[in-house]
Amino acid sequence: MALYADIEKNLPGFKLKVSFTAAENTLGLLGASGSGKTMTLRCIAGLITPDRGKIVLNGRVLFDAEKGINLPSRKRKVGYLFQNYALFPHLSVQQNISFGLRNLPKQEQNKRLAAALEMMNLNGLVKRYPRELSGGQQQRVALARALVPEPEVLLLDEPFSALDGNLRSQLEEQLLETLEKYRGCTLYITHNLEEAYRICTELLLLEEGRIAASGRKAELFERPPNSVAARLTGCKNLSRARAITTDTVEALDWGCRLQVAPPLPTKLAQIGIREHHLSFVTDKTLTNTFPCRPKNVTESPHTVTLTLRLDGAHNHPAHALQAQLDKDLWETLRKQPYPWLVRLEPAKLFLTGE
Amino acid sequence: MELSPLFISLQTAAAATAAAFFPGILAARWLAHTPPGKGKALADGLFIMPLLLPPTVIxxxxxxxxxxxxxxxxxxxxxxxxxxxxxTGAVIAAAVVTFPLMYRTARGAFEQVDPEMLDAARTMGDTEWSLFWRVLLPLSWPGITAGIILSFARALGEFGATLMLAGNIPGKTQTMPIAIYFAVEGGKRDVALVWTLIMIAVATATVLTLNYWSGRRQNFAGQYKGK
Incomplete structure (x- = not known):
């Protein structure tokens, strides 16, 4: 089971050029709005025709610009969950789910419908119309509708964007269960980092129509290979960096010298650390420990985010270090006299090449 | 008084509306979701032409x-x-004059439908033809109905093109508007008045039906009524 896509699409003001392979697991497409996530999915589904490239699904060529192959959507065997679900308002839940089954024998249709209703917990709702359903129910109907024709690839376009927080986590569990049972590859679009991390096995990070990085999620989050990947995986602290020795680096934007774990990348560009990896210590002889003062404090329900200025550094405010810590740690820290000591532990620092 | 113009009018208008219906919705389907371009502008101009030209020219x-x-x-x-x-000539004349109304209202109705609905149908195995009947037409049906009623009203009032192509043959091609014209010309003002009142009654009924349907249409847009 594999999907291979190497596509290029030129539009006025936007260029999509992506190439990737997805195996039988969930591949997340992560990127800001307008980075080309949806367009990639639409190309695979045959709703947009790429200008160049090739799309192969389980050995079937869906699209090949050179050979002039372009299978219409209806023959591609893709299941598509649209961002706003695109349920048919004039059809009942049952009719919506059976929409893609009409070429099958009646008996098979009923069997699949019953299985889908059971799996998605929709049994009491078959006669209802989409407008009579809650957001979560609509999402389940849309997912059931995409799954019943037994597609070879499942394309999910931000399935949770239209739902609020509480419902989200509940439905997320159900979706994970569904995806586990599904035998085929899944492409999952989101711009929510944590959601991507929970649901996907591998990630594609997109920016401006290109793949900035890809790989297993844990690796991407631990060692983002470049600054775009670092930013897209939620890293707030990035500084231009210059190598001093084999294990010392000068962080130009932060105004400090840091010890790092070798080896350095051949073309060192930036150094970064995630905001929750900054620690506050009392021993100033530790490596990478600097006196600092808070410039700004933002409280969230369980955490506090601090913007820090290192003593003696004249960095631009935009490049100030950000630290995130739990509320109880913050309660202790706030009582201490200035300067505080912040530590950028070498093992937590990551370096990116160009 | 000979009542044949009433029946001829109703029959002609019904036949003309039916004749304009399929070409109208197909033309609308063709242009509704195509990207703007020269071809589209040209085709649209051509389809609208009978509405812009004087009926005598048609x-x-x-x-x-x-x-x-x-x-x-x-x-x-x-x-x-x-x-x-x-x-047949009366029907053709009325159908040609009516076609732009059918086409325009249908196109407007089609353009209101979220294109993602059509994409969804495509990914579920529908051909363009089948999604037209299963998704697009049902979702735009209230708008299409308004188009049918407007077209019927326009066909009912058709005078110039009908007179030129089908003439004024009582019991055969003489419709109400034509009957009014020739009654006035022949000095039978009372006959003309009766036909005028009948025309007003039919027009009022049409407007009422249209309002009823557009009321349903708003209902449709806000919250769709299943059945």
Whole structure:
């Protein structure tokens, strides 16, 4: 089971050029709005025709610009969950789910419908119309509708964007269960980092129509290979960096010298650390420990985010270090006299090449 | 008083609306979701033309096409299907004049439908033809109905093109508007008045039906009523 896509699409003001392979697991497409996530999915589904490239699904060529192959959507065997679900308002839940089954024998249709209703917990709702359903129910109907024709690839376009927080986590569990049972590859679009991390096995990070990085999620989050990947995986602290020795680096934007774990990348560009990896210590002889003062404090329900200025550094405010810590740690820290000591532990620092 | 103009009018308008319906919605389907371009602008202009030209011009053009000197006219006459001065001619004249209304309202209704609905149908195995019947048409049905009623009203009032192509043959091609004209010309003002009142009654009924349907349409847009 594999999907291979190497596509290029030129539009006025936007260029999509992506190439990737997805195996039988969930591949997340992560990127800001307008980075080309949806367009990639639409190309695979045959709703947009790429200008160049090739799309192969389980050995079937869906699209090949050179050979002039372009299978219409209806023959591609893709299941598509649209961002706003695109349920048919004039059809009942049952009719919506059976929409893609009409070429099958009646008996098979009923069997699949019953299985889908059971799996998605929709049994009491078959006669209802989409407008009579809650957001979560609509999402389940849309997912059931995409799954019943037994597609070879499942394309999910931000399935949770239209739902609020509480419902989200509940439905997320159900979706994970569904995806586990599904035998085929899944492409999952989101711009929510944590959601991507929970649901996907591998990630594609997109920016401006290109793949900035890809790989297993844990690796991407631990060692983002470049600054775009670092930013897209939620890293707030990035500084231009210059190598001093084999294990010392000068962080130009932060105004400090840091010890790092070798080896350095051949073309060192930036150094970064995630905001929750900054620690506050009392021993100033530790490596990478600097006196600092808070410039700004933002409280969230369980955490506090601090913007820090290192003593003696004249960095631009935009490049100030950000630290995130739990509320109880913050309660202790706030009582201490200035300067505080912040530590950028070498093992937590990551370096990116160009 | 001879009542035949009433029935001829209703029959002609119904037949013309039916004749304009399929070409109208197909033309609308063709242009509704295509990206803007020269071809689209040209086709749209052509489809709208009968609405912009005076009905007498339409009538004259139709005479050129269907008359004895026109190629199509000669072929049809040979087949025993003459158009000029026949009820068929009245239907054709009214259908041509009515077509732009059908096309425009249908196109507007189609354009209101979220294109993602159509994409969803495509990914579930539907051909363009089948999604047209299963998704697009049902979702735009209230708008289409308004188009049908408007077209019917326009066909009912058709005068110029009908007179030029089908003439004024009582009991055959004489519709109400034509009957009014010739009654006034013949000095029978009382007959003209009766026909006028009947026309007003029919028009009022049409407007009421239309309002009823547009009320349903708003309902449809806000919250769709299943059945």
């Amino acid at each position: 009538g004259f053009l139709l005479l050129l096409i269907f008359g004895n000197r026109g190629l199509l006219g000669r072929i049809l006459t040979d087949w025993g299907l003459p158009v000029v001065f026949t009820w």
